[in-house]
Amino acid sequence: MQPMPNLIIMTGLILSTALVLVSNNWLMAWLGLEMNTLAALPIISKTKHPRAIEASTKYFLTQAIASSLLLFSSTANAWYTGTWSITQMDSKHTPTLMLIALTMKAGTTPTHFWLPEVMQGSTMTTAMLISTWQKIAPIILLISISNKAPSNLTLIMGLLSTTLGGWGGMNQTQLRKMMAYSSIANMGWTLMILTSQPKTSMMNILIYMAIIIPTMMMMETSSTKTLQSMTTTWSTSPVTAMMLTLMLLSMSGLPPLTGFLPKLMILNELVAQNLTPIAVTTMATSLLSLVFYLRTAYLTALLNPPNSTTSTMKWRQKIKTKAMIFTPTTMTTTMILPAMTK
Numbered sequence: 431m432q433p434m435p436n437l438i439i440m441t442g443l444i445l446s447t448a449l450v451l452v453s454n455n456w457l458m459a460w461l462g463l464e465m466n467t468l469a470a471l472p473i474i475s476k477t478k479h480p481r482a483i484e485a486s487t488k489y490f491l492t493q494a495i496a497s498s499l500l501l502f503s504s505t506a507n508a509w510y511t512g513t514w515s516i517t518q519m520d521s522k523h524t525p526t527l528m529l530i531a532l533t534m535k536a537g538t539t540p541t542h543f544w545l546p547e548v549m550q551g552s553t554m555t556t557a558m559l560i561s562t563w564q565k566i567a568p569i570i571l572l573i574s575i576s577n578k579a580p581s582n583l584t585l586i587m588g589l590l591s592t593t594l595g596g597w598g599g600m601n602q603t604q605l606r607k608m609m610a611y612s613s614i615a616n617m618g619w620t621l622m623i624l625t626s627q628p629k630t631s632m633m634n635i636l637i638y639m640a641i642i643i644p645t646m647m648m649m650e651t652s653s654t655k656t657l658q659s660m661t662t663t664w665s666t667s668p669v670t671a672m673m674l675t676l677m678l679l680s681m682s683g684l685p686p687l688t689g690f691l692p693k694l695m696i697l698n699e700l701v702a703q704n705l706t707p708i709a710v711t712t713m714a715t716s717l718l719s720l721v722f723y724l725r726t727a728y729l730t731a732l733l734n735p736p737n738s739t740t741s742t743m744k745w746r747q748k749i750k751t752k753a754m755i756f757t758p759t760t761m762t763t764t765m766i767l768p769a770m771t772k
Contacts, residue, residue: 442469456504485551503527591618596718682723
């Protein structure tokens with residue numbers, strides 16, 4: 431991609447998300463979401479491959495449907511209340527339609543079907559962009575309507591997301607699809623306490639983004655796309671293999687790593703609200719995600735196949751892995767938990 435179009439697209443991404451952050455009415459928020467979608471399309475389709483075109487088409491159709499539903503529900507709310515303000519959601523069914531539209535944009539069950547296919551058809555860097563930056567605007571709007579959103583629906587969608595996110599990732603050998611199902615499962619944790627503790631919900635998604643960004647950047651740096659290539663990451667950079675293992679374990683929520691902190695706070699809040707059965711069910715479904723996280727960490731750190739064809743090709747590649755630049759980020763996203771405990 432040429433420098434000038436690349437600069438225009440990245441500027442559009444940043445400005446569209448900023449427009450959603452500062453908007454106080456639904457028309458401006460809808461306009462920001464549309465600009466965000468149009469700026470992401472050329473990034474997804476820039477790879478000259480049919481899978482990239484297919485991924486961009488699926489992304490466009492899904493986001494267009496979600497935007498149409500968002501515009502319809504905001505128009506209905508304006509018809510009922512006489513204002514386009516985000517904070518005034520007095521209509522009975524409008525918050526439910528808004529919740530479905532925004533969760534469809536963020537990739538949450540039952541409207542998660544597009545996310546694994548789009549991320550698999552994109553490059554690792556683009557997949558990282560879809561799973562992090564592209565979710566900021568919908569999540570901000572979800573938090574804005576958290577006091578009006580139906581709590582029962584958010585709990586059901588959260589449980590479905592954690593379950594299907596873990597279940598779908600268990601049988602995957604492609605790392606981009608695995609990260610997509612990981613994102614779906616984490617969105618389930620985010621929705622669990624969206625209506626009761628939106629600040630904790632925001633902290634959960636921010637910590638997840640802080641972990642997944644260096645994880646996928648290290649996968650991109652080491653040219654790792656499948657579980658089979660994870661077994662030979664040590665041959666290009668032992669430091670990268672060690673850090674990838676720590677990041678995957680932190681993402682799974684194992685103590686004493688940082689990823690355990692938001693899950694502990696979410697479970698504590700559910701128990702405090704007398705929702706102990708839901709908390710126990712959420713913990714049980716998170717074990718499904720733990721399976722493929724531990725499998726990937728095992729393949730990265732403990733399994734070193736000697737003299738295989740893949741490892742020989744890895745040795746011959748001249749990959750300049752600058753793994754040390756990720757060290758501060760890795761330390762931050764794996765060792766915050768002891769600092770935040772009382």
